[in-house]
Amino acid sequence: xxxxxxxxxxxxxxxxxxxAIAFGITELEVRGFRTARDVSFAPxxxxxxxxxxxxxxxxxxxxxxxxxxPAVAPLTAGDVAEGAGGVSxxxxxxxxxxxxxxxxxxxxxxxxxxxxxxxxxxPAEARGGAVLAPASRYDGDRAAERLRRxxxxxxxxxxxxxxxxxxxxxxxxxxxxxxxxxxxxxxxLYLRPxxxxxxxxVLRELATAxxxxxxxxxxxxxxxxxxLDELVFVExxxxxxxxxxxxxxxxxxxxxRVMTEFDAARSELFLARAVILVEGLTxxxxxxxxxxAHGYDVDREAISIVECGGKPNLPLFARICRSTGVPFVVVHxxxxxxxxxxxxxxxxxxxxxxxxxxxxxLVVLDPDFExxxxxxxxxxxxxxxWREFAERSAAEMPPQLGRIVELVTSSLGGE
Numbered sequence: 001x002x003x004x005x006x007x008x009x010x011x012x013x014x015x016x017x018x019x020a021i022a023f024g025i026t027e028l029e030v031r032g033f034r035t036a037r038d039v040s041f042a043p044x045x046x047x048x049x050x051x052x053x054x055x056x057x058x059x060x061x062x063x064x065x066x067x068x069x070p071a072v073a074p075l076t077a078g079d080v081a082e083g084a085g086g087v088s089x090x091x092x093x094x095x096x097x098x099x100x101x102x103x104x105x106x107x108x109x110x111x112x113x114x115x116x117x118x119x120x121x122x123p124a125e126a127r128g129g130a131v132l133a134p135a136s137r138y139d140g141d142r143a144a145e146r147l148r149r150x151x152x153x154x155x156x157x158x159x160x161x162x163x164x165x166x167x168x169x170x171x172x173x174x175x176x177x178x179x180x181x182x183x184x185x186x187x188x189l190y191l192r193p194x195x196x197x198x199x200x201x202v203l204r205e206l207a208t209a210x211x212x213x214x215x216x217x218x219x220x221x222x223x224x225x226x227x228l229d230e231l232v233f234v235e236x237x238x239x240x241x242x243x244x245x246x247x248x249x250x251x252x253x254x255x256x257r258v259m260t261e262f263d264a265a266r267s268e269l270f271l272a273r274a275v276i277l278v279e280g281l282t283x284x285x286x287x288x289x290x291x292x293a294h295g296y297d298v299d300r301e302a303i304s305i306v307e308c309g310g311k312p313n314l315p316l317f318a319r320i321c322r323s324t325g326v327p328f329v330v331v332h333x334x335x336x337x338x339x340x341x342x343x344x345x346x347x348x349x350x351x352x353x354x355x356x357x358x359x360x361x362l363v364v365l366d367p368d369f370e371x372x373x374x375x376x377x378x379x380x381x382x383x384x385x386w387r388e389f390a391e392r393s394a395a396e397m398p399p400q401l402g403r404i405v406e407l408v409t410s411s412l413g414g415e
Contacts, residue, residue: 021045024117024181024212025064027092032084033066034059034242041232041244045207048223049216049244050270051234052302056242057216060234061121061183064214067091067101067110068119068181075105081241093117117181117212124185181212188219196221220267225320231270233325247323265306269321272304274408275328277317281307282382283331283369289389290401296409303408311335311349315356322358327411330357331404333368363404372398 021044028043030036035056049057065073067089080087086104093099097115101108187203188196200222207213215222216234224230229249236242269275278284284307288298298305308317311332321328330353335346342350354362365372375385389397 021094021212023094023179023210025091025214026094027090028060028064029088029090030060030063031088032081033063033087033089034079034081035236036060036063037081037084037241039242039244041246043212043214043232044230045212046204046224046227046230047212047214047232048230049214049232049234050223051236052273055234055236057234058124058185059242060244061185061214061216063089064091064181064183065119065121067099068116069121070101070108070110070113075101075103075108077105080104091116117179119181119183122182122184122187124189179210181214182206184213184215186217186219187215187222188217193221200224218271220265220271223267223270225267225270228320228323231324233270245325247325266308266317268304269306269317269326269328270324271302272326273302274304274411275321275326276303276305276404276408277308277314277321277328277330278305279308279311279314279332279369282385283307285382285386286373286389287331287401287404289386289392290397291405291408293392293394293397294402294405295394296405301409301412303412311353314353318353318356318361322356327408328357329361329363329404329407329411331363331365334364334366336367360407363400363407365400372400374398 024045025043027040029040031038036059039056039060041060049060051057062073062079066075066079066087068091075087087101087108089101091099093115095115097112099110099112099116101110103109182203184203187199191199196219203213203215217223227249228247231247233245233247234242235245276287278287284305287305291298291301291303296303306317308314314330314332318328318330332350332353334342334350336342350364370376370381373385373389375381375388394402
């Protein structure tokens with residue numbers, strides 16, 4: 001089971017040296033609400049809900065809004081989970097108080113309601129229109145009201161409406177003192193990749209100013225691998241319903257390496273159903289053809305093939321996959337020499353990769369990809385491999401590469 005470590009944004013250190021957020025919700029417990037039969041997690045000053053469609057990410061955002069602003073988001077019959085007698089939502093606040101919503105539609109109680117912070121909700125369905133959902137609990141003198149006025153102005157296009165959110169958050173009209181919880185469904189909607197990256201930085205500044213930002217996303221631009229403790233992985237199980245899992249944070253010794261090695265393409269692993277970690281570009285280009293020959297489309301199956309920038313980086317990427325719970329397979333060359341021996345460096349590195357990956361997650365190409373694939377020479381290797389494998393049938397695919405397909409698809413079938 002994953003454990004939670006408090007994020008280091010808009011926070012202060014407690015007596016144990018851990019970081020605790022200064023404002024907002026520190027713990028959320030949801031029972032009997034839509035698909036969330038029994039869910040709990042600890043959001044930080046920034047919190048990204050990540051998962052497949054219909055996993056329950058939006059339901060968790062709706063639960064937060066329901067407990068903080070029940071006047072505008074009252075319970076309905078559709079909010080009560082099947083078989084549940086009622087709903088129970090509890091939010092523990094950074095100042096030590098609790099806000100709860102208990103009961104059934106038309107018969108609810110709201111202990112601690114006077115302690116609830118103002119909440120603003122940006123639903124995906126309204127992004128091309130009013131942008132901001134109605135809210136009742138905010139002070140007209142606070143930054144929340146200025147945010148409402150700024151992004152409530154009429155805009156010509158959905159893209160302009162989305163940019164209005166960015167403009168409002170970064171505008172000088174917003175006081176840095178903060179004091180509200182901002183909930184956003186898919187902040188990436190209608191934005192170019194550059195604007196997505198910029199909006200992410202602006203939202204982080206908003207959180208640092210003393211607010212809390214909780215959002216659902218399918219975009220790597222809004223996932224920060226150096227802050228794994230800010231990610232909440234949401235999945236939906238057939239009987240149990242929605243559940244939320246939080247990874248451990250990146251260790252201090254890996255912090256800089258992760259920051260420099262992870263780009264948007266590699267961050268896709270957080271959004272994948274399964275991941276294949278490979279040494280370089282050649283394997284990344286070839287493996288989609290191997291899967292296709294066996295009747296699978298990697299994109300349709302949401303399988304990410306992540307080029308890790310060399311064999312020494314494989315243990316780092318494997319540790320991150322293990323921490324986040326994403327199913328993965330590591331593929332690398334044994335690098336056995338023509339004499340049949342391994343160098344001392346390769347022996348140690350191979351052992352480290354095997355230990356980090358764990359059983360059932362490793363395919364070693366012996367002695368290397370070229371030999372397994374039957375490629376002669378290294379000149380323009382990625383291009384030659386891509387062209388050759390594009391024409392191969394399943395019977396012509398090397399068994400060792402077929403083993404990758406077997407391991408990955410079995411992990412999908414086991415979900």
